[in-house]
Amino acid sequence: MEHYTMNLTLKVWRQKNKKDKGSFETYTVSDISSEMSFLEMFDVLNERMVHEGKEPIAFDHDCREGICGMCSMYINGRPHGPWEGTTTCQLHMRAFKDGDTIVVEPWRANAFPVIKDLVVDRSAFDRIIQAGGYISVNTGNAVDANATPIEKNKADTSFAAAACIGCGACVAACKNSSALLFLSAKVSHLALLPQGGPERKTRVVDMIAQMDKEGFGSCTSTGACEAVCPKEIPITNIARLNAEYGHAGLTSDK
Amino acid sequence: MKWSELFTSSVGKKFVMGLTGVFLILFLIVHVGLNACIWAMDGGQMFNLAANFMGSTVVMRILEIGLFATIILHIVQAYVLELQNRRKRSIGYQVPMGNKGSKWYSRYMGWLGTLILFFLIVHIRNFWVPSRWLEMPEVTYPPGVTVHDLFGLMKDTFTNIWLVLLYLLGCVSLAFHLMHGFQSAFRSLGVYNNRYIHLINGIGIGFSIIVPLAFAMMPISMYLNWVQ
Ligand code: HEM
Ligand code: SF4
Ligand code: FES
Numbered sequence: 001m002e003h004y005t006m007n008l009t010l011k012v013w014r015q016k017n018k019k020d021k022g023s024f025e026t027y028t029v030s031d032i033s034s035e036m037s038f039l040e041m042f043d044v045l046n047e048r049m050v051h052e053g054k055e056p057i058a059f060d061h062d063c064r065e066g067i068c069g070m071c072s073m074y075i076n077g078r079p080h081g082p083w084e085g086t087t088t089c090q091l092h093m094r095a096f097k098d099g100d101t102i103v104v105e106p107w108r109a110n111a112f113p114v115i116k117d118l119v120v121d122r123s124a125f126d127r128i129i130q131a132g133g134y135i136s137v138n139t140g141n142a143v144d145a146n147a148t149p150i151e152k153n154k155a156d157t158s159f160a161a162a163a164c165i166g167c168g169a170c171v172a173a174c175k176n177s178s179a180l181l182f183l184s185a186k187v188s189h190l191a192l193l194p195q196g197g198p199e200r201k202t203r204v205v206d207m208i209a210q211m212d213k214e215g216f217g218s219c220t221s222t223g224a225c226e227a228v229c230p231k232e233i234p235i236t237n238i239a240r241l242n243a244e245y246g247h248a249g250l251t252s253d254k
Numbered sequence: 255m256k257w258s259e260l261f262t263s264s265v266g267k268k269f270v271m272g273l274t275g276v277f278l279i280l281f282l283i284v285h286v287g288l289n290a291c292i293w294a295m296d297g298g299q300m301f302n303l304a305a306n307f308m309g310s311t312v313v314m315r316i317l318e319i320g321l322f323a324t325i326i327l328h329i330v331q332a333y334v335l336e337l338q339n340r341r342k343r344s345i346g347y348q349v350p351m352g353n354k355g356s357k358w359y360s361r362y363m364g365w366l367g368t369l370i371l372f373f374l375i376v377h378i379r380n381f382w383v384p385s386r387w388l389e390m391p392e393v394t395y396p397p398g399v400t401v402h403d404l405f406g407l408m409k410d411t412f413t414n415i416w417l418v419l420l421y422l423l424g425c426v427s428l429a430f431h432l433m434h435g436f437q438s439a440f441r442s443l444g445v446y447n448n449r450y451i452h453l454i455n456g457i458g459i460g461f462s463i464i465v466p467l468a469f470a471m472m473p474i475s476m477y478l479n480w481v482q
Pocket of ligand 1 (some may be wrong): 219220221271273275276278279282328331333335363364367371374385431432434435436437438440442443444
């Protein structure tokens with residue numbers, strides 16, 4: 001694709017801290033290369049602001065290659081911006097053209113309070129994982145990888161679910177701020193493998209209980225989560241989670 | 255896990271929605287099938303006899319109570335979910351997502367359901383209340399069965415264009431409600447097998463078009479005097 005530069009208007013959410021009311025600020029950036037990533041464009045703006053003695057815009061990021069799930073930005077009415085199957089850090093400026101106005105907001109969900117500007121507190125996800133998103137393995141020699149036979153289709157489905165990076169875009173997109181796509185990816189990933197067998201029933205029950213405590217909504221299966229998920233986690237995982245939950249509820253001993 | 259949790263957690267509440275939703279779908283099949291008897295072109299005899307049968311045995315009475323309980327449970331749970339879910343995002347977005355990624359009717363289930371509810375109140379008042387609780391004209395068919403003339407009541411009711419339009423609005427709301435609700439109910443109940451999901455999606459679309467369309471044709475054919 002042809003390289004070009006552009007001048008843009010940015011409307012960015014600024015909020016000093018958790019308590020601050022916050023508001024949108026408008027910035028203009030010029031000579032932005034179409035080859036830059038979206039976050040690099042923010043770096044350019046922030047550097048200028050530091051030079052001008054202003055407080056730079058706080059945003060989360062770490063790997064900048066779509067694997068850590070930190071870069072939570074809601075861009076022009078879509079989590080992670082206009083491209084499909086990409087994170088904000090993988091979004092490139094060639095998605096925009098000269099003269100565009102871009103509105104950038106933080107994830108909005110009461111379970112993800114804004115800490116500063118575009119940074120939200122996603123520790124609710126950590127607590128959900130702590131509640132059951134693990135398997136217990138005895139220490140000792142590593143087991144031969146081929147010792148446990150696993151049906152190919154189950155392995156593939158499990159690996160696809162394991163691709164979830166916990167970014168929270170599903171919550172940001174959902175009209176109910178439901179975290180079920182995330183939970184269903186974590187539950188499916190383990191429920192489909194023999195290694196996840198021992199804690200299968202308690203896992204789903206405990207994770208849902210924690211999710212409800214954290215203040216996420218329930219699922220109306222609108223599909224908005226699946227549409228914005230950078231890892232394209234299929235929504236059928238949510239149906240599988242429902243089945244796991246129903247099965248645990250009907251058959252657990254206590 | 256306590257039994258109550260199975261129906262009160264966020265996933266459990268959706269089990270209630272899904273179960274009541276599927277029950278209401280089954281009811282619609284019976285209802286539309288029975289009402290289709292108005293097109294028998296026999297002066298309403300088959301329809302009146304069938305409608306009479308539906309109220310004549312104790313089994314039917316029990317099913318009727320079950321139906322009312324199901325509708326009430328569906329509606330109460332729906333509003334509870336709707337209100338709880340709305341409270342999960344106190345500050346909304348400047349630029350809403352709109353139709354990026356979801357169909358409008360999947361996001362407006364609460365409003366579509368509310369329209370259906372308005373329709374239901376009028377509908378129950380129009381037919382169920384007179385037939386069950388009030389004095390009604392009767393007809394006698396050979397060999398001597400006397401039944402309520404619900405067919406006559408339908409013909410009378412649907413001379414009013416405003417009622418016909420209200421019924422059409424009810425049918426359109428039901429169509430969109432089911433367009434999302436049919437497949438969503440099965441997802442809520444944990445059907446995740448892709449082969450079944452494709453099947454259910456297909457049946458769901460067909461059902462959501464055919465059944466409300468058949469219902470809509472009833473007041474229309476009465477109003478236009480297509481049936482005698
Ligand atoms: C004959 C009438 C009705 C039928 C056949 C019907 C059917 C359904 C079905 C199948 C679902 C999907 C359940 C799920 O996703 O698990 C549903 C959901 C829903 N219904 Fe109904 N419904 C009817 C009447 C109503 C009424 C009167 C209301 C409201 C006052 C209502 C409100 C809702 C809402 C809000 C949902 C979405 C719940 C959610 O996914 O969070 N419905 N309905
Ligand atoms: S399911 Fe997708 S959108 Fe949700 S947290 Fe995981 S990667 Fe992000
Ligand atoms: S910064 Fe790691 S996924 Fe975007």
